Amino acid sequence: DARVTQTPRHKVTEMGQEVTMRCQPILGHNTVFWYRQTMMQGLELLAYFRNRAPLDDSGMPKDRFSAEMPDATLATLKIQPSEPRDSAVYFCASGLAPLGQRGSSYNEQFFGPGTRLTVL
Amino acid sequence: AQSVSQHNHHVILSEAASLELGCNYSYGGTVNLFWYVQYPGQHLQLLLKYFSGDPLVKGIKGFEAEFIKSKFSFNLRKPSVQWSDTAEYFCAVKDTGRRALTFGSGTRLQVQP
Numbered sequence: 518d519a520r521v522t523q524t525p526r527h528k529v530t531e532m533g534q535e536v537t538m539r540c541q542p543i544l545g546h547n548t549v550f551w552y553r554q555t556m557m558q559g560l561e562l563l564a565y566f567r568n569r570a571p572l573d574d575s576g577m578p579k580d581r582f583s584a585e586m587p588d589a590t591l592a593t594l595k596i597q598p599s600e601p602r603d604s605a606v607y608f609c610a611s612g613l614a615p616l617g618q619r620g621s622s623y624n625e626q627f628f629g630p631g632t633r634l635t636v637l
Numbered sequence: 638a639q640s641v642s643q644h645n646h647h648v649i650l651s652e653a654a655s656l657e658l659g660c661n662y663s664y665g666g667t668v669n670l671f672w673y674v675q676y677p678g679q680h681l682q683l684l685l686k687y688f689s690g691d692p693l694v695k696g697i698k699g700f701e702a703e704f705i706k707s708k709f710s711f712n713l714r715k716p717s718v719q720w721s722d723t724a725e726y727f728c729a730v731k732d733t734g735r736r737a738l739t740f741g742s743g744t745r746l747q748v749q750p
Contacts, residue, residue: 549736550737552740559740559741559743560727560740560743562737562738562739565737573737576654587644608681609681610681623672625683625685625686626738626740628673628680630679630680631680
């Protein structure tokens with residue numbers, strides 16, 4: 518039963534601390550997305566990777582957030598330093614974009630269980 | 638920019654009642670449309686999707702949605718809801734110019750036994 522996994526599931530930290538969230542996409546998927554969910558803003562896209570290359574991180578505050586894919590089986594989202602307004606649920610999703618096609622076609626995104634972050 | 642509107646923020650129904658949740662989007666070109674469900678404390682799961690073809694799409698758990706291009710709508714329906722359908726429902730749209738999904742604000746459905 519292939520699924521996206523995320524760690525940790527819950528994280529409570531103090532303002533100013535570094536937070537690292539990890540995501541393991543479904544094996545074989547070549548697209549990875551990071552979303553943030555808050556009561557006020559709903560679901561927002563933070564970053565998007567295709568074949569490990571960041572293609573869109575316009576939704577991410579650049580001064581404190583960074584997203585990487587060290588390899589095809591791991592995506593990370595870091596916040597340094599963290600602030601209380603970063604408190605949210607962070608979802609990772611993966612999908613399979615057809616090879617050889619330009620643009621953004623793919624079938625669907627599979628979401629992980631999320632990391633619930635609380636910054637005090 | 639693409640936007641997605643879900644007009645019903647909170648819906649309360651009794652079991653066996655019929656459900657229709659509205660979703661409207663702003664993009665005038667070719668779109669892919671999705672409905673996701675998020676059960677309490679869980680992650681998003683795909684209910685159904687529309688890419689092309691028959692505008693009436695059937696999904697899991699008895700849900701269906703109808704794509705009406707002239708109205709820019711993709712409303713979700715279920716003839717008879719169950720208590721287990723209590724969840725938050727998100728409509729999402731992907732247009733050909735964007736790589737990711739744009740989500741609506743969600744509709745919280747509460748089904749009373």
